[in-house]
Amino acid sequence: MTIGRLLLVAAAATLAAGTALAQERTWTPITQDFLNNPPDGEWASKRRTPNGWGYSPLTQINRDNVGSLELAWAFDTGATGNKEWTPAVANGIMFVHANDRVLALDAASGDLIWQYQITLLPAERRTELGVGGGTTTRGVTLYEDKVLVHTGDSHIVALDTLSGQEIWKTFTDGLGYSSPGIIADGVLISGNRAKNYDRGFITGVDTSSGEILWKTWAIPGPGEPGYDSWTVPGTAEVGHGSVWGTPTYDPDLNIVYVTVGNPDPYTNQTREGDNLYTQSLLAMAPKTGEILWYHQFVPNDAWDLDSIMEAVLFDAEIDGEMRHLLIHTGKSSFTNVLDRETGEYIGSRFVTYTNVFTGVDDSGRPIQNEAVIPRPGERVVACPSTRGGTDWPARAYSPDTGLYYISGNHVCMDVEGLAYAPGDPMRNLDDRRVIAPGYDYIGELFAIDAATLETAWTVKYDYPTSAIPLPTAGGLVFAGTIDRYFVAYNDETGEELWRQRISQAIEAHPISYEVDGVQYVAVPSGCCSIVGGGFANELTPEIMGPTGTGHIWAFRLPQD
Numbered sequence: 209m210t211i212g213r214l215l216l217v218a219a220a221a222t223l224a225a226g227t228a229l230a231q232e233r234t235w236t237p238i239t240q241d242f243l244n245n246p247p248d249g250e251w252a253s254k255r256r257t258p259n260g261w262g263y264s265p266l267t268q269i270n271r272d273n274v275g276s277l278e279l280a281w282a283f284d285t286g287a288t289g290n291k292e293w294t295p296a297v298a299n300g301i302m303f304v305h306a307n308d309r310v311l312a313l314d315a316a317s318g319d320l321i322w323q324y325q326i327t328l329l330p331a332e333r334r335t336e337l338g339v340g341g342g343t344t345t346r347g348v349t350l351y352e353d354k355v356l357v358h359t360g361d362s363h364i365v366a367l368d369t370l371s372g373q374e375i376w377k378t379f380t381d382g383l384g385y386s387s388p389g390i391i392a393d394g395v396l397i398s399g400n401r402a403k404n405y406d407r408g409f410i411t412g413v414d415t416s417s418g419e420i421l422w423k424t425w426a427i428p429g430p431g432e433p434g435y436d437s438w439t440v441p442g443t444a445e446v447g448h449g450s451v452w453g454t455p456t457y458d459p460d461l462n463i464v465y466v467t468v469g470n471p472d473p474y475t476n477q478t479r480e481g482d483n484l485y486t487q488s489l490l491a492m493a494p495k496t497g498e499i500l501w502y503h504q505f506v507p508n509d510a511w512d513l514d515s516i517m518e519a520v521l522f523d524a525e526i527d528g529e530m531r532h533l534l535i536h537t538g539k540s541s542f543t544n545v546l547d548r549e550t551g552e553y554i555g556s557r558f559v560t561y562t563n564v565f566t567g568v569d570d571s572g573r574p575i576q577n578e579a580v581i582p583r584p585g586e587r588v589v590a591c592p593s594t595r596g597g598t599d600w601p602a603r604a605y606s607p608d609t610g611l612y613y614i615s616g617n618h619v620c621m622d623v624e625g626l627a628y629a630p631g632d633p634m635r636n637l638d639d640r641r642v643i644a645p646g647y648d649y650i651g652e653l654f655a656i657d658a659a660t661l662e663t664a665w666t667v668k669y670d671y672p673t674s675a676i677p678l679p680t681a682g683g684l685v686f687a688g689t690i691d692r693y694f695v696a697y698n699d700e701t702g703e704e705l706w707r708q709r710i711s712q713a714i715e716a717h718p719i720s721y722e723v724d725g726v727q728y729v730a731v732p733s734g735c736c737s738i739v740g741g742g743f744a745n746e747l748t749p750e751i752m753g754p755t756g757t758g759h760i761w762a763f764r765l766p767q768d
Contacts, residue, residue, distance in 0.1 A: 233321070235299050235369050237352045243391055244459045249722025252298040254347045254388055255602060256719070258457035259521035262604035263679050264720035268727035270682030273765060274696045274706045280728060280764040281318030284757055285311060291734030291758035292600065294347035294388075294717035301369065302721075303355050304732070305388070306758060307343040310357055312372060316723040318762060322372035328361045337362075338403040340384035346454070346600075347388040347717070349396060351415050356396055358385030364398065364413060378418035380411055383450070389413075392457040392464040392494035395421060399451025399466060402426070404634070408450040410466050410490075412497055422497035426451050426468045426485055433499075434484035443479040448472035448634065449486045453516040453600070458532070461549055463500060465534060466490045469516040470509055472634035474594075475582055475625040482507040487515040489536060491551060501551040505538050506574065510581045510625075511564055512594040512637070513540040520605045520612065521548055524659035535612055535658050537603060539596030540564060542574055543661065557661045559654055560597030560616040561644035564590055582625030582637055593621035593641050595743050599674070602717060605658060606679035609699050612658040613677035613685055617651050618644035619743055641743040650747060653677065653687060655702060665702035671748040678718040678729070686729055688714020690744055691751045694731055694761070710761055726764055734758030 238252055246252055248265045255262045269277065287306035296303045302315040312321040328334070328341050342360035349356040354375060355367040362384045366375040382400030389398030395412040402408040408426040413419065426449035428434040438444035450469040457464045471479060471486040487506035490499050505515040515538035522533055534548040541562050545554040553572035558565075565574040580590040591597075598616040605612050623639035643650060651673030655664040675687035684705070685697045690713040696706040716732035735755045736745075744751070 233301070233370055235353055238298060238350050240391060240394055240459075243351070250298050251719045251721045252296055252350045253390065254294045254454045254717070255456070255518065258390060258392070258459065260456040260518045260605070261520065261607070262602055262677070262717070263606050265681045266720050266722055266727045267680070267682045269680070269684070269720070269729060269765060271684060271698060271705060274682070274684055276765055277696075277706055277708070277729070277763045278766055280762045282762070283313060283318045283320075283760045285760065287758045290344045290715070290736065291732050292344060292346050292716050293732045293758070295719055295730055295732065295760065296348050296350050297719065297721040298350055300723050302730070302760075303348050303350065304760060305345040305348045305357060307345055310348065310355060310367065310372070313760070315721060315728065316726070318760070324367055324372045324374070326357070326359055328359065334361055337381070338406070339382070340401070342384055342386065344386045346386060349388045349391060351391045351396070354415060356389065356415065358388055358398060360384040360386070362400060364396070364418065366415070366418060376418040378413065378420065380420065382409060386452045387454045390455045390457055390464065391415070392455070393462055395494050397455055397464050397466070397494055399426070399453065399455070401450040401452050402448045405446040407445070407447060408468065410451055410492070410497060412494065424492065424497040424499065428484065437482040437484040438479060439481035440479055446472065447479065447483060447486065451516070453518055456519050456521055457494070458521055458548060461532070462494065463548070464492050464494045465519045465521070465548070466492055467516045467519065467536070469514045470512050473628045473632070473636050474512050474634065475628060475636055476508050476510040477583065477625070478628055480508070483509070487513070487538065489515070489519055489546070491548070503544070503546055503551050503553070503572070505536070505542055505544060506540055508576070510576070511590055513538060513564070513592070514596065515539070517598070517600065518602060520603055522605055522658050524610070526554060526659065533659070537598050537614055539592065539599055541592060541597030541616060544572055545658070545661065555661055559614060559656070560652070561591050561618040561620070561647065562597060582623045584625050584627045587622060587624045589620050589642065590623055591620035591644055592617070593619050593743065594637065594639060595619060595641065601674045601676040601715070604677040604679050606699055608681060608683070609679070610658055611655045611664055611699070613653070613655050613679060615651065615653045615673045615675040615677070615687070617672045618647045619650060619672065619747070620644050641746045643747065651675075664700070667697065667702050671751045672744045674715045676717045678720060680720055686718045686731070688716070688718065688731055688733070690715065690735070692733070694718070708763070711759055712756065726767070728762045728764050730760060730762040732758055732760050
């Protein structure tokens with residue numbers, strides 16, 4: 209591939225794209241083919257590959273030598289708030305969306321190249337438009353010569369990869385973003401959260417100009433398929449259905465898989481029906497936004513059991529036939545395997561302790577437990593809690609083991625539903641977290657056979673976990689803990705092979721990449737997400753690490 213551009217990154221750059229180093233750098237443009245089949249040493253998108261694996265094919269760091277890992281560099285981002293980021297690495301540069309800023313770092317040394325300060329709309333203007341002002345972020349999207357950044361006030365910004373200079377900025381008029389999009393068939397596809405008393409949506413955006421090519425609502429409007437699944441008039445129009453995760457993509461089928469979140473209000477007494485397409489997976493055409501098929505994981509949700517988490521795509525033999533499949537786990541811990549070409553239901557299981565369902569029918573539809581539906585004037589124990597048996601921390605898959613790696617928590621809620629009338633707060637639950645009955649531990653890291661759904665091994669934690677697994681071809685799975693350890697496990701057995709304590713809780717995505725023949729494993733650290741700052745404070749406050757600004761830690765083997 210030829211060098212596309214050559215640029216001197218000067219120390220005299222503007223404040224919005226200030227640099228710490230003056231040196232010559234080159235950038236090879238990132239293509240769709242690159243993203244579909246990235247070089248082994250690059251991590252240019254949130255889960256590295258569009259199938260959502262979160263897997264590194266690098267082998268320099270492996271079971272035999274991982275015990276020798278040492279710190280290569282660390283960087284204090286200066287960012288406060290939740291630290292749920294996934295760094296992206298290409299052409300030797302690491303890009304970090306550290307909440308209110310975007311950082312470009314030398315991936316081998318950790319030196320700052322440039323930073324871009326995100327300026328949200330003024331509070332008065334955000335109120336007028338109905339948009340948010342949150343800064344929780346989970347990564348960037350790299351494409352061509354651009355860093356594509358999604359903001360908490362519903363903007364998408366394109367920055368030049370080498371200078372950080374703004375190229376274009378588009379307002380999409382939702383509540384705002386908390387996750388990056390994905391490039392599918394050359395289109396930037398992203399989900400936006402729903403404004404109050406509104407609906408979430410998905411957009412396809414032209415990466416050259418920022419033009420919105422198409423917009424598909426996550427809840428259908430009058431006359432559209434699925435609208436009649438909201439049987440109470442007027443409830444669909446305010447049904448919420450935020451889309452705040454990152455899609456996955458099958459370039460061979462040319463299908464993008466988008467997941468939709470919970471309906472509002474949280475209790476279901478005022479919104480009868482299945483409430484499509486909340487708590488659903490949508491198979492979509494990337495050029496047009498057409499919904500090709502859907503599967504709903506939690507019809508008429510009554511517990512805020514978001515199904516927004518990424519689907520993971522894989523191939524496996526089912527009944528003697530190789531099938532194109534996907535696996536998905538939502539907050540309910542309900543895990544489904546579907547044919548990703550047709551949406552056919554293959555099988556399911558629950559990962560963590562769950563009592564909100566009593567079973568599953570032949571179509572994969574869960575059967576609600578009427579006894580634990582929150583209603584006014586009655587307290588029940590529903591499992592899992594609104595924090596989820598599993599939550600936003602990404603799942604992973606290794607083609608070497610065929611295992612699906614996922615973290616979860618055995619936590620319930622003592623809950624009462626609150627009465628709701630139009631205009632009331634949509635979060636109408638009075639709930640507190642409790643440990644699931646019969647458990648003397650809380651968190652668990654699972655390795656599950658993706659095709660059979662059988663558990664291969666687990667690691668148990670006395671405290672809640674938001675561990676995000678990183679499997680590698682070196683026979684390892686890396687994951688972080690909220691008590692400040694970064695750990696490497698044997699990917700086939702779960703045996704612990706290495707651990708390093710760092711500054712703060714790890715509630716973000718580890719990655720692995722290579723620069724000049726050296727493999728690195730990097731992870732952001734910093735408290736506090738909905739797990740670390742949420743029910744961990746309620747259930748195990750004694751293990752919480754210090755709060756403060758977030759850091760990036762990069763490890764490698766000793767160098768001669």
